[in-house]
Amino acid sequence: MSKSVAPVSAPPSTVLNPDFSCSCTDVPDKFWEKCGFSTRAIHAGQEPVKCEHNTIVPPIFGTINFKWKSSSAQGKYSYARQANPTREMLEACLAALEGAKHALTFSSGIGAATAILSLLSSNDHLIASVDLYEGTKHLLENYISRNVFEVTFVDFMFGDNLNRAIKTNTKMIWFESPTNPLLKVFDISKIARMSHDRGTIIVVQDNTYLTPYFQRPLDYGVDISMYSLSKYMNGHSDVIMGAAVLNDSDLEKKLRYTQTCTGIIPSPYDCYLVSRSLKTLSIRLEQHQRNSIEVAKYLERHQRIARVLHPGLRSHPQYELFHHQAKGHSGIISFRHFGGRHETNIILSTVKIFTLAESLGGYKSLIGLPYMMSHGLLDPFLKESMGVTENLITLSVGLEDPQDLIADLECALTKAFPRQ
Numbered sequence: 001m002s003k004s005v006a007p008v009s010a011p012p013s014t015v016l017n018p019d020f021s022c023s024c025t026d027v028p029d030k031f032w033e034k035c036g037f038s039t040r041a042i043h044a045g046q047e048p049v050k051c052e053h054n055t056i057v058p059p060i061f062g063t064i065n066f067k068w069k070s071s072s073a074q075g076k077y078s079y080a081r082q083a084n085p086t087r088e089m090l091e092a093c094l095a096a097l098e099g100a101k102h103a104l105t106f107s108s109g110i111g112a113a114t115a116i117l118s119l120l121s122s123n124d125h126l127i128a129s130v131d132l133y134e135g136t137k138h139l140l141e142n143y144i145s146r147n148v149f150e151v152t153f154v155d156f157m158f159g160d161n162l163n164r165a166i167k168t169n170t171k172m173i174w175f176e177s178p179t180n181p182l183l184k185v186f187d188i189s190k191i192a193r194m195s196h197d198r199g200t201i202i203v204v205q206d207n208t209y210l211t212p213y214f215q216r217p218l219d220y221g222v223d224i225s226m227y228s229l230s231k232y233m234n235g236h237s238d239v240i241m242g243a244a245v246l247n248d249s250d251l252e253k254k255l256r257y258t259q260t261c262t263g264i265i266p267s268p269y270d271c272y273l274v275s276r277s278l279k280t281l282s283i284r285l286e287q288h289q290r291n292s293i294e295v296a297k298y299l300e301r302h303q304r305i306a307r308v309l310h311p312g313l314r315s316h317p318q319y320e321l322f323h324h325q326a327k328g329h330s331g332i333i334s335f336r337h338f339g340g341r342h343e344t345n346i347i348l349s350t351v352k353i354f355t356l357a358e359s360l361g362g363y364k365s366l367i368g369l370p371y372m373m374s375h376g377l378l379d380p381f382l383k384e385s386m387g388v389t390e391n392l393i394t395l396s397v398g399l400e401d402p403q404d405l406i407a408d409l410e411c412a413l414t415k416a417f418p419r420q
């Protein structure tokens with residue numbers, strides 16, 4: 001008598017991709033769209049059949065030029081500034097990660113910003129959040145100083161500011177959420193809705209801090225998700241690169257033209273590295289999140305810490321909003337201690353695992369002082385009024401063991417605040 005075997009079925013929560021059951025051996029178009037984030041990161045745009053010899057790992061096409069079929073017919077590729085297969089495979093993967101139609105890569109995050117800003121003409125008006133990465137602000141100030149287009153900086157925290165700032169010639173809105181170093185969170189859908197209700201305005205969100213794994217701005221009405229891939233997306237602190245991810249095909253054509261004509265393209269070697277790093281993005285970010293929440297909770301319990309900023313903490317003023325629009329938070333934390341510059345200096349010079357350096361999003365934990373680093377060039381009075389004080393320290397919590405990171409901070413804080 002044969003044993004009766006219970007039929008194997010998917011767990012009830014699993015939504016099966018209907019394309020799994022198709023009889024063809026090739027992967028149907030759009031197959032990956034219905035798969036999960038990690039599957040898309042590993043496969044989308046990189047199927048072996050797309051590569052000569054069916055290589056499992058997409059090769060690096062280091063060539064700058066491609067042989068023409070005849071004097072009147074070029075092949076699919078001609079010159080690598082226009083298109084390169086390694087870059088294309090990365091761009092296909094980036095688009096798939098955000099469920100978007102298009103992605104374009106650039107030689108840096110600021111390069112991506114430059115390309116996006118080239119969508120504006122001389123009489124156009126841009127509204128930017130005052131809480132922007134300082135490098136983006138410098139770029140905008142450069143445009144202001146040369147009267148290229150009009151820019152208004154607005155505090156997005158206060159209700160109607162954005163609505164009031166929109167004018168008939170407003171063509172672009174630019175913001176980040178959460179912001180660094182103060183980790184402010186803005187209502188993405190509200191910003192997009194308000195902007196689109198008032199005209200043909202391109203809404204751009206710099207989503208570098210959360211990546212599409214935790215937050216997908218296009219789902220909330222944003223037109224262009226902009227990235228510094230140099231941070232979490234590459235995650236190994238060894239590549240500078242940027243990207244723009246979008247659905248609008250007209251905007252994509254204009255950005256593609258800028259990418260080719262200005263030549264702000266990444267090298268195929270760097271594209272290969274970012275492509276490789278994306279394969280582990282989900283597990284890296286989960287670990288960054290776990291570590292950062294442990295460190296944040298430790299700091300919150302510490303008697304010499306006045307305030308810990310991390311949207312994963314219940315104490316964060318926009319906790320509910322954050323969790324409504326994001327699946328989680330990365331490794332970025334800011335905290336304010338009860339001392340001044342003297343105590344800050346002791347902390348920064350005592351830590352052994354945290355490295356005093358600019359940037360974020362890599363596997364190594366970093367510690368920073370925005371007052372001297374990202375905001376170093378600003379007037380001290382302005383910095384203080386923005387809340388960027390000498391006792392505000394930022395952490396980019398890496399992938400080390402969290403108990404070691406906490407021990408490192410405990411040692412530095414004990415030295416900075418010896419018991420009297």
Ligand SMILES: Cc1ncc(COP(=O)(O)O)c(C=O)c1O
Pocket residue numbers: 108109110111133135136176206208209227228229230240241242359
């Ligand atoms: C939020 C954000 N956007 C853009 C950039 C610029 O990126 P990149 O250094 O790749 O030009 C950075 C760099 O720190 C950043 O933090």
